[in-house]
Amino acid sequence: MIGLLASLLDGILVGAVYGLAAMGITLIWGVMDVINLTHGAMIVAGMFGVYLLVGTLGVPVYATLPIVLVGGFLAGVALYWIAVHRVIGQPPLMSLLSTFSVNLVLIGLGTAVWGTVLFNVPVSLPGLSLGRYTFPGTHLMAAALTGVIGGVLYLFLYRTRTGKAVRAVSGNREAAELVGIPTRRVLALAFGLGVALACVSGMLIATLFPFTVLSGDAYQLKSFVVTVLGGLGNPAGALAAGIALGLLEGLATPFMPVSWTLVIEFVLFVVVLVAFPGGVLGLRRARAH
Amino acid sequence: MSALLEVEGLSKRFGGVHAVDSLSFAVEEGSILGLIGPNGAGKSTVFNLINGVIAPDAGRVRFRGADVTGAPPYRVARHGLARTHQIVQPFMTMTVLENCIVGACFGRENLPLSRAREAAREAAVLVGLEDRLETLASQLTIAGKKRLELARALAARPTLLLLDEVLAGLNPTEVERMIGTLRAIRGRGVSILMIEHLMQAIMSLSDRIVVLNTGTKLAEGLPAEVAADPLVIEAYLGDPGLADTLRSAA
Amino acid sequence: MTMLRRPFFWIIGAVIAIFALVPTYGNNVELRESLLLAAVYITLASNLNMMLGYAGYVNFGGIVFFGLGGYFCVWLMSALGWPLVAATLAGGVAVSALALLFGLGILRLRGAYFALATVGVNQGVMAFVTNFGPWGGATGIYLSPVLFKPLGGPAQALWTIYYLLVGVMGLSLYLSYTVKSSKFGLGLLAIGQNEDAASVLGVPTPRYKAAVYSLSAFLPAIAGGLYFFKGAFIQPPDAFDLQLSTEVIVIAMLGGQGTVTGPALGAYLYEELRGWLLTSPTFSSFQLVIAGGLLLAIVLFAPGGLMGLIYRRWPRLRRILE
Numbered sequence: 075m076i077g078l079l080a081s082l083l084d085g086i087l088v089g090a091v092y093g094l095a096a097m098g099i100t101l102i103w104g105v106m107d108v109i110n111l112t113h114g115a116m117i118v119a120g121m122f123g124v125y126l127l128v129g130t131l132g133v134p135v136y137a138t139l140p141i142v143l144v145g146g147f148l149a150g151v152a153l154y155w156i157a158v159h160r161v162i163g164q165p166p167l168m169s170l171l172s173t174f175s176v177n178l179v180l181i182g183l184g185t186a187v188w189g190t191v192l193f194n195v196p197v198s199l200p201g202l203s204l205g206r207y208t209f210p211g212t213h214l215m216a217a218a219l220t221g222v223i224g225g226v227l228y229l230f231l232y233r234t235r236t237g238k239a240v241r242a243v244s245g246n247r248e249a250a251e252l253v254g255i256p257t258r259r260v261l262a263l264a265f266g267l268g269v270a271l272a273c274v275s276g277m278l279i280a281t282l283f284p285f286t287v288l289s290g291d292a293y294q295l296k297s298f299v300v301t302v303l304g305g306l307g308n309p310a311g312a313l314a315a316g317i318a319l320g321l322l323e324g325l326a327t328p329f330m331p332v333s334w335t336l337v338i339e340f341v342l343f344v345v346v347l348v349a350f351p352g353g354v355l356g357l358r359r360a361r362a363h
Numbered sequence: 364m365s366a367l368l369e370v371e372g373l374s375k376r377f378g379g380v381h382a383v384d385s386l387s388f389a390v391e392e393g394s395i396l397g398l399i400g401p402n403g404a405g406k407s408t409v410f411n412l413i414n415g416v417i418a419p420d421a422g423r424v425r426f427r428g429a430d431v432t433g434a435p436p437y438r439v440a441r442h443g444l445a446r447t448h449q450i451v452q453p454f455m456t457m458t459v460l461e462n463c464i465v466g467a468c469f470g471r472e473n474l475p476l477s478r479a480r481e482a483a484r485e486a487a488v489l490v491g492l493e494d495r496l497e498t499l500a501s502q503l504t505i506a507g508k509k510r511l512e513l514a515r516a517l518a519a520r521p522t523l524l525l526l527d528e529v530l531a532g533l534n535p536t537e538v539e540r541m542i543g544t545l546r547a548i549r550g551r552g553v554s555i556l557m558i559e560h561l562m563q564a565i566m567s568l569s570d571r572i573v574v575l576n577t578g579t580k581l582a583e584g585l586p587a588e589v590a591a592d593p594l595v596i597e598a599y600l601g602d603p604g605l606a607d608t609l610r611s612a613a
Numbered sequence: 614m615t616m617l618r619r620p621f622f623w624i625i626g627a628v629i630a631i632f633a634l635v636p637t638y639g640n641n642v643e644l645r646e647s648l649l650l651a652a653v654y655i656t657l658a659s660n661l662n663m664m665l666g667y668a669g670y671v672n673f674g675g676i677v678f679f680g681l682g683g684y685f686c687v688w689l690m691s692a693l694g695w696p697l698v699a700a701t702l703a704g705g706v707a708v709s710a711l712a713l714l715f716g717l718g719i720l721r722l723r724g725a726y727f728a729l730a731t732v733g734v735n736q737g738v739m740a741f742v743t744n745f746g747p748w749g750g751a752t753g754i755y756l757s758p759v760l761f762k763p764l765g766g767p768a769q770a771l772w773t774i775y776y777l778l779v780g781v782m783g784l785s786l787y788l789s790y791t792v793k794s795s796k797f798g799l800g801l802l803a804i805g806q807n808e809d810a811a812s813v814l815g816v817p818t819p820r821y822k823a824a825v826y827s828l829s830a831f832l833p834a835i836a837g838g839l840y841f842f843k844g845a846f847i848q849p850p851d852a853f854d855l856q857l858s859t860e861v862i863v864i865a866m867l868g869g870q871g872t873v874t875g876p877a878l879g880a881y882l883y884e885e886l887r888g889w890l891l892t893s894p895t896f897s898s899f900q901l902v903i904a905g906g907l908l909l910a911i912v913l914f915a916p917g918g919l920m921g922l923i924y925r926r927w928p929r930l931r932r933i934l935e
Binding site: 161 | 744
């Protein structure tokens, strides 16, 4: 019983990071109605980012966070101008395919350079012991950092002018333009932020589990499951739903083989999509057209 | 004798707001009913409730005697009710004729492709697009697109046409022309329920008017009656005391 | 049948004839193998195109039909001793039925959500089959060579399978063409342009979407049955290969989505490109990169694909080709 509890608590910690990843998707979706299919590749980019910075440049693990954040942001802005800008007004099919194609290119390049072997970022951090169970320090640190980043994001969106502009554009792009907000730049900024979140979550996941170039897919799917659970366009919901998914995984892993967990997540994804278009947390965003 | 369209106690809430509240009215066969009201009065929502885009919280919609409350739009269309939108939605990569063929194929008569062409052409001619049949919808002007929207709805040979601000954005010449077209449409036996902001146009076209304000029916009657109604004037001008002032002044 | 008078009908016929006759004359096995692959691509792309190009729904996980069809056929033949044609047909019917079932659920979703849900379906089915004992689980199913006897032995069987696949390809092209010229196709195209407007006009959108989804599963399932029977072996990662699914989308977009010729043209070009890439060692690992880059270029600069460019340059061809 205590084993289950420990598993659940650990699930919360890991789930927080899933939530962080999902925030990246939901932010971009909320602002510009685009589903970023490069999300998985960007998570992997974050993973390899921290791996390279630690391995070749000897940067301390958690010090790589701001670097990955900034790097991710810049990459995101570049991605926006390359793949998304031209297709913004077009049917959603187009942005879907454009981000999808960039994902292909990135993963293709990644496998060409790094193959499909497992990589690992060694982190030594003292854990927290409660009785027989030790919560890995990395898990605690990752959850804590997620909280910090989430808080910073909140402050940005609700306490700064630029943040307000972002919210304005996501509510009603035309109206925002009429009020003089430079919507293109805001879209690029929001995309950059979304990708930065993806990269940082990748960096944190790398401290938790080993990874390959192809890991992005699994985490992208988890991000989507979390996003639809939490309601699209709702970052707070994403965080909460991420924790919920982590809990679910914590509940399932002691009882069934890993391959079944994936099946359950897929089924969950489809079921939630179909049954709860507004997200399970029911927080509908009224979209003004 | 039941009316062509009967709306009874129709209600819809969005969050805490009553977009439409216990609305009842009827459209008689062969007539034009105008639906007016200040902005935000809920007029487009009423249309959405009638043709099935949104399901009402309460109330009934009866069309030609059949209960179509909450039926999906395509079923309502099959009953013979066609609708145009305020923001036109033509099929951009199809030609004018192809757009109309879609209307003809899937509307009330459910025509096969072979016969739909003729119906489509007729509708296009009626709105004056006969020389633009092979033009892509994306290449039309706003006025052209509005006419296409109307033609497409007409191609379905509906019994009732719901027009949502079909005159908006047109210049005076185009307005005149469209009014003529609408009269011709009514002349062919199609009944019309129209939302319009152009007061003169809707007053001259309509047989009866229903005035909507904040989701409820404010007034109903002949255009002249409604125009003189102090409550209506007050709703449009926004001054709550105006009605009393006008009445005491009269 | 007015269609017999349309030149395009005969163009498709000519393509089928070329596929069938050219390798036969001269007993050219190498050409046959390469054309077989092309036929598979064309089948998959044409059927995918009905959802993508007509109705505007991206089926990222469309390969699930191919894989499931393969599994049904191979299992029916090896475990229950069914003959080839019956097994492939049964596979086609079973997969179409399943598609209808899945479709009822996921077709309520729009745009990206639908696309992602199809991936979910593919991955979910793959994960399930990997754990499913009767179908060999992760190891898959091996076919005994004995099963080739009724077809006249392995060498002859390969030819028969080839002709059958060419037939399936031809049917796919004809199906694509027939649908596009029909009222059903018009409704699909309207849905692809603007689903809400189409619904208001009377197009019965849920029914039509479910129908095209199920229809687009049938021939790929049969093709899957034939393909995996030929290889005498099926296992989950081959059957539900998401990469192949992706390539099919690239092919449809490359050739020109929404047209009938597009997928065929795209398949031919893509296969040539791929063949060339695989021979050059530097590029073979960049297969996906090239595919991705190609797709990006198409989406950004030529969303109508090659047929789009051709029609723009020679508008009169629109009358003859589709």
